[in-house]
Amino acid sequence: MSIATENFVKVIYQFDQNQGLDTKPGTIAKALGITNAAATDMAKKLALKELVKFQKYQPLQLTENGRKMALSVIRRHRLWETFLYRTLNLSLHEIHREAELLEHLTSDFLTERLSVFLGSPDVDPHGDPIPDINGRINSDTGQFTLLSAKAGSVYKIVRLSGSDSEFFEFCEENDIAVGVHLKVEKQYTGNEMTLVVINDQKLLLNASLTTRIFVEQVPNLKTEL
Amino acid sequence: MSIATENFVKVIYQFDQNQGLDTKPGTIAKALGITNAAATDMAKKLALKELVKFQKYQPLQLTENGRKMALSVIRRHRLWETFLYRTLNLSLHEIHREAELLEHLTSDFLTERLSVFLGSPDVDPHGDPIPDINGRINSDTGQFTLLSAKAGSVYKIVRLSGSDSEFFEFCEENDIAVGVHLKVEKQYTGNEMTLVVINDQKLLLNASLTTRIFVEQVPNLKTEL
DNA sequence: TTATAAATTTAAGTAAGCTTAAAATAATTA
DNA sequence: TAATTATTTTAAGCTTACTTAAATTTATAA
Ligand SMILES: [Mn+2]
Ligand SMILES: [Mn+2]
Ligand SMILES: [Mn+2]
Ligand SMILES: [Mn+2]
Numbered sequence: 001m002s003i004a005t006e007n008f009v010k011v012i013y014q015f016d017q018n019q020g021l022d023t024k025p026g027t028i029a030k031a032l033g034i035t036n037a038a039a040t041d042m043a044k045k046l047a048l049k050e051l052v053k054f055q056k057y058q059p060l061q062l063t064e065n066g067r068k069m070a071l072s073v074i075r076r077h078r079l080w081e082t083f084l085y086r087t088l089n090l091s092l093h094e095i096h097r098e099a100e101l102l103e104h105l106t107s108d109f110l111t112e113r114l115s116v117f118l119g120s121p122d123v124d125p126h127g128d129p130i131p132d133i134n135g136r137i138n139s140d141t142g143q144f145t146l147l148s149a150k151a152g153s154v155y156k157i158v159r160l161s162g163s164d165s166e167f168f169e170f171c172e173e174n175d176i177a178v179g180v181h182l183k184v185e186k187q188y189t190g191n192e193m194t195l196v197v198i199n200d201q202k203l204l205l206n207a208s209l210t211t212r213i214f215v216e217q218v219p220n221l222k223t224e225l
Numbered sequence: 226m227s228i229a230t231e232n233f234v235k236v237i238y239q240f241d242q243n244q245g246l247d248t249k250p251g252t253i254a255k256a257l258g259i260t261n262a263a264a265t266d267m268a269k270k271l272a273l274k275e276l277v278k279f280q281k282y283q284p285l286q287l288t289e290n291g292r293k294m295a296l297s298v299i300r301r302h303r304l305w306e307t308f309l310y311r312t313l314n315l316s317l318h319e320i321h322r323e324a325e326l327l328e329h330l331t332s333d334f335l336t337e338r339l340s341v342f343l344g345s346p347d348v349d350p351h352g353d354p355i356p357d358i359n360g361r362i363n364s365d366t367g368q369f370t371l372l373s374a375k376a377g378s379v380y381k382i383v384r385l386s387g388s389d390s391e392f393f394e395f396c397e398e399n400d401i402a403v404g405v406h407l408k409v410e411k412q413y414t415g416n417e418m419t420l421v422v423i424n425d426q427k428l429l430l431n432a433s434l435t436t437r438i439f440v441e442q443v444p445n446l447k448t449e450l
Numbered sequence: 451t452t453a454t455a456a457a458t459t460t461a462a463g464t465a466a467g468c469t470t471a472a473a474a475t476a477a478t479t480a
Numbered sequence: 481t482a483a484t485t486a487t488t489t490t491a492a493g494c495t496t497a498c499t500t501a502a503a504t505t506t507a508t509a510a
Contacts, residue, residue, distance in 0.1 A: 004497060026457060038498055040459055045496080057458065057505065087312060088338050101330040110323050113313050229467060251487060263468055265489055270466080282475065282488065452510085459504065466496085474489065480482085 003104045006073045007032060008042055009051055012060050013070035023059045071135040077103040078124035078131075079114045085125040086118070091172065092125060093165035127159030127178045127214065142217070146194055146210035149184045155215035156181050162212050170209070175199050181218060228329045231298045232257060233267055234276055237285050238295035248284045296360035302328040303349035303356075304339045310350040311343070316397065317350060318390035352384030352403045352439065367442070371419055371435035374409045380440035381406050387437050395434070400424050406443060 011031045015021040025039035032039070047054035051066035062070060080099040084090045090098065106114075112133065115121075122130055122138055131137040143158050157180045160171055171177065175198050185195040185202070192207035205213075236256045240246040250264035257264070272279035276291035287295060305324040309315045315323065331339075337358065340346075347355055347363055356362040368383050382405045385396055396402065400423050410420040410427070417432035430438075 002496075024457080025459085034497085035499065036458065037460085037500080042497075044459095084335075088335075088342055090335075090338065094334070098332060098335050101332070102327065105326040105330050107323060107326070109319070110309075110313075110315075113315065117313055227466075249488080259467085260469065261488065262470080262490080267467075453508100454510085455506100455508070457504100457506070459502100461502080462500090464497100464499070466498105467494100468496105469494070470492090472489100472491080474487100476485100476487070478483100478485070480484085 001069065004042070005046065005051070006069065006104055008046065009062060009066045009070040010073045012052065012062055013067065013074070016062070023061070025060070028060065068135050071131040071137060073103050074137075075131045075133070075135075076106045076111050078128055079111060079118065079121075080106070081124045081126070082118050082121050082130070083114055092160065092168040093163075095125060096163050123159075125178065126161065127157075128161070143214045146184070146196065146205065146213045146215055147192065147207060149187075149194070149215055151184050151187045154181055154183045154218050156218050157213060158216045159214035160212065161214060167209070167212065171213075174203055175201070176203075176213065182215070226294065229267070230271065230274075230276070231294065231329055233271065234287060234291045234295040235298045237277065237287055238292065238299070241287070248286070250285070253285065293360050296356040296362060298328050299362075300356045300358070300360075301331045301336050303353055304336060304343065304346075305331070306349045306351070307343050307346050307355070308339055317385065317393040318388075320350060321388050322390075348384075348403075350403065351386065352382075353386070368439045371409070371421065371430065371438045371440055372417070372432060374412075374419070374440055376409050376412045379406055379408045379443050381443050382438060383441045384439035385437065386439060392434070392437065396438075399428055400426065401428075401438065407440070 008028065011028050012023050015023045015027060015031070021027065025043060026036050028043075029036045029039035034042075043052055043054045043060050046052040046066070050063050051069060053061040053063060077099045080102045081095040084095040084098055085092070115133075122132075124130055129138040129141070141158075146155075149155055157176060157178055160168065160176070160178060162168070176182075180198060182196045182198045185197055187194055192210070194205045194210045196203050196205060233253065236253050237248050240248045240252060240256070246252065250268060251261050253268075254261045254264035259267075268277055268279045268285050271277040271291070275288050276294060278286040278288060302324045305327045306320040309320040309323055310317070340358075347357075349355055354363040354366070366383075371380075374380055382401060382403055385393065385401070385403060387393065401407075405423060407421045407423045410422055412419055417435070419430045419435045421428050421430060
């Protein structure tokens with residue numbers, strides 16, 4: 001399938017995952033940098049190919065085939081990210097930018113060689129789950145965002161969710177990385193601000209950050225650090 | 226530029242290198258798997274973009290910009306081949322097949338990171354020269370094909386030129402590889418057959434092979450092996 | 451509830467990159 | 481040289497992936 005088609009089903013899948021974000025043509029169009037008209041047009045064409053369910057004025061939905069295609073693109077994307085991060089030492093935002101292209105011209109053969117070489121990883125360097133060869137993906141991993149973390153607890157960062165370089169640069173500069181432990185000092189619920197401590201440094205994070213930093217409970221370390 | 230354009234200027238460049246092969250639309254068309262009409266069409270369009278010089282019924286020629294583009298694609302191709310060969314251990318024909326795609330969606334940034342990681346190689350695993358970042362390529366390296374090698378001399382294989390898997394499989398099965406030494410036993414000039422010895426094994430090669438195996442003189446080993 | 455704004459869809463059109471069929475030209479063979 | 485064959489070019493048409501502009505529908509606000 002074409003690059004345009006692969007990108008199209010991928011953004012539908014991703015917006016569909018982040019429940020709440022609607023998958024009407026306008027949303028897809030903005031994400032892809034095309035006009036609304038083009039997105040509607042594409043949706044109709046992909047409906048004929050049975051990749052997308054299209055009903056006028058309704059949110060777009062993927063068919064089973066569309067979902068499979070999206071997961072296949074995402075698998076290639078995240079395997080490339082892992083490879084570029086580990087072997088070429090690219091940064092968290094560089095790997096995303098390059099994988100956004102490489103994902104489209106990678107054969108099944110190369111994809112599986114990459115996977116084997118990397119030891120069949122199930123998360124990429126951002127902590128994003130890598131679908132397996134059959135499109136199965138590890139959801140429901142007991143992770144949640146810093147926004148809903150409890151004050152006084154220690155957590156392990158397991159995922160940095162995003163694609164813009166500013167976010168990743170900020171994380172890098174402030175020791176926010178997958179695998180790092182942090183303590184939530186206080187939740188300023190009204191203003192959606194969160195005070196955390198990482199490596200003895202205090203950081204006051206707003207919601208645009210805390211909703212993109214996913215953490216996991218660290219049971220036996222609650223009082224340490 | 227588009228994938229179609231990159232492939233188009235690349236084959237013109239390559240046919241132009243192998244002096245003798247003409248670069249009329251029909252030749253390009255066959256190489257790309259498109260019709261003659263499509264090749265003529267494309268040639269005209271690329272002439273408008275000043276990548277190709279086009280005169281009815283004449284061989285196609287690259288402009289300076291066209292040549293630069295071709296060399297840039299070839300650089301990306303051969304760096305990928307080197308990378309896939311060294312890190313993922315793909316075979317000589319697998320790396321070609323994959324690089325044929327990857328060459329088109331690789332940013333300048335990634336290209337140079339690849340190059341640095343590999344130690345700025347100047348030949349790929351087939352022995353093909355890798356153009357530098359400015360499009361300079363190491364031609365005239367004192368290499369020649371087995372067809373024109375002298376009987377009784379020892380040579381080092383420096384290049385296996387081709388793209389079909391059958392050729393590379395044959396080479397692999399018979400210890401014909403870049404860096405390997407061989408002795409030319411006899412040249413059957415009339416029938417264009419060459420008898421060589423590699424690792425104590427005698428091999429009788431026809432012209433379709435000897436024209437694709439490039440060797441270099443090995444001055445001090447003439448009598449050994 | 452109605453007016454207004456926003457989003458979506460339709461319509462018409464474009465460029466890239468192909469196709470087949472026919473016409474023109476060049477190359478080969480008799 | 482003339483006739484035949486092969487190649488190249490032109491012409492017309494197709495699909496994909498977009499665009500802008502206008503019409504339609506939905507969502508929001510008065
Ligand atoms: Mn992409
Ligand atoms: Mn990722
Ligand atoms: Mn290619
Ligand atoms: Mn090569």
